[in-house]
Amino acid sequence: MSVMDKLKQMLKGHEDQAGKGVDKAGDFVDDKTQGKYSSQVDTAQDKLRGQLGKDQGQDQPPQS
Numbered sequence: 551m552s553v554m555d556k557l558k559q560m561l562k563g564h565e566d567q568a569g570k571g572v573d574k575a576g577d578f579v580d581d582k583t584q585g586k587y588s589s590q591v592d593t594a595q596d597k598l599r600g601q602l603g604k605d606q607g608q609d610q611p612p613q614s
Contacts, residue, residue, distance in 0.1 A: 554601060561602055568602045 561568045576595040580588050 558601075558603060565603050569599050572598050572602070 572595050576591045579591050583591075
C-alpha cells in the first residue's frame with residue numbers, strides 16, 4: 551500500500567477538511583515566496599485535491 555493510499559484511507563469522510571488544509575498550505579507557500587510561484591502552487595493544489603478526493607463527486611448528486 552502506497553503512502554497516498556494510506557492518506558486517502560485516513561482522510562476518508564474528511565475531504566473538506568483536507569481541502570482546507572491544502573488551501574492553507576498553498577497560501578502559506580505563496581506568502582513565503584511573495585506570490586512568485588503562485589501558478590505552480592495553484593496547479594499543485596488542484597492536483598493534490600484531486601488525489602485526496604476533494605473534487606470527486608461534486609458533479610454527482612448526493613447519494614441517500
